[in-house]
Amino acid sequence: MSLIKIKNLSFTYANAEEPAIKNINLTIDKGEFVLLTGPSGCGKTTLCRCLNGLIPHFYTGEMQGDVIIDGFNTREHPVYELAQKVGLVFQDPENQLVSLNVEKELAFAPENLGLPREEIRKRVEEALQLLKIEHLRYKAPYELSGGEQQRVAIASVLTLKPKILVLDEPTSNLDPKGAEQVLKTIKDLNEKLNVTIILIEHRLDLILPYTTRVILMNRGEIVLDSSPEKAFCSNIPEEIGVDIPVSIKLYNELSRTGVKFNKVPLCAKDAAELLAGVIK
Ligand SMILES: Nc1ncnc2c1ncn2[C@@H]1O[C@H](COP(=O)(O)OP(=O)(O)OP(=O)(O)O)[C@@H](O)[C@H]1O
Ligand SMILES: [Mg+2]
Structure with a gap:
């Protein structure tokens, strides 16, 4: 189903x-x-x-x-x-975090469900570990960086054990390093x-x-x-004004000039590997 x-x-x-x-x-x-x-x-x-x-x-x-x-x-x-x-995580975690500290924030949703104390504690610990934020347990949301706040926001929806996670531009306020960490966490989940x-x-x-x-x-x-x-190899993204990853732009341009690759590079690392193969 x-x-x-x-x-x-x-x-x-x-x-x-x-x-x-x-x-x-x-x-x-x-x-x-x-x-x-x-x-x-x-x-x-x-x-x-x-x-x-x-x-x-x-x-x-x-x-x-x-x-x-x-x-x-x-x-x-x-x-x-x-x-x-369904856990929904927004762009701006500040508006999603309401409690005095991270631990309380994570306990908030399962407490509202009326779960037993021991189960709440277990879920909070699991979420802290999954998002690697145990060290932030007693910090207030305003003391955290944007990336840390976003990881807390994800942890706080995970305490309800959703099968689905919907994330609406979760990294748009983060620097590249913070964004990478958050996206890696999502991939791990x-x-x-x-x-x-x-x-x-x-x-x-x-x-x-x-x-x-x-x-x-x-x-x-x-x-x-x-x-x-x-x-991203179709014309549609360009027609409607959607960004195309640089590695695929490069692939499309080179394909037009007759260079043949055996796969489409989805990121810079893939592109570098393919080009290294051609240059050799
Ligand atoms: N709360 C709301 N009340 C009335 N109209 C809304 C509301 N939220 C969104 N809209 C309208 O609905 C349409 C779709 O907006 P939506 O926010 O879903 O787009 P989006 O693809 O998420 O855009 P973006 O990439 O800018 O976030 C737009 O015309 C928007 O103005
Ligand atoms: Mg939007």
Whole structure:
């Protein structure tokens, strides 16, 4: 059974004239690592809000179609129940962190669920270890760097043990080093715990090697859904104004001049290996 099933989904925000997303049909299986991309305003964040029930329960507007998460129709289950299936992490972790220190922050959601004290303690310890933030346990959110805050934000949704993690531009406020650490953590969660990942991210060079599927949106619709290699070798990203990784630009240019490669380089390291093969 698919973990996520979206059927004929459209959503128009109250007061908006046009739907922000329209006719979305999508199934995602357990363990997939999906990159969601597309130009600004194409509906990426709106689609994320549909995945954990913020739409239709929090944002007002008109929703058509259905979103089924692990057998739950989002229309029929409140956000706190869906949060146990889908963890949503935003761009700006500061607004997501509300507690006095990291340990309390991580205990917050499982406490609200009314879990037994011992289970809460166990989950907090696990999340601290997974994100390698044990040393930050007694720090206040405002004492942390952006990258540390983002790792705490991810840890805090993991305490609910969701099967799906949706991350909306989690690295856009981070420096390259912080971004790399956060993206590596996300990859580990996917590889080691088989958490299904849906990620909106602009640092393609860092993330494409881990990605199993790319979904491109434009004007509220899905315009391409394929492997990363196929997606970025097609003309569609350029037509709709989506960034193409430099390694694939190079590959496309060289392919046009007749140089043949046996694979598409998804990052600088791949490109360097391929070029080294040609130069020899
Ligand atoms: N809370 C809201 N109320 C009304 N309209 C909204 C709201 N949030 C988004 N929109 C509109 O819905 C459309 C899709 O926006 P959305 O934020 O989903 O795009 P996005 O692809 O995430 O863009 P970006 O890359 O800039 O984050 C836009 O036209 C936007 O103005
Ligand atoms: Mg957005």
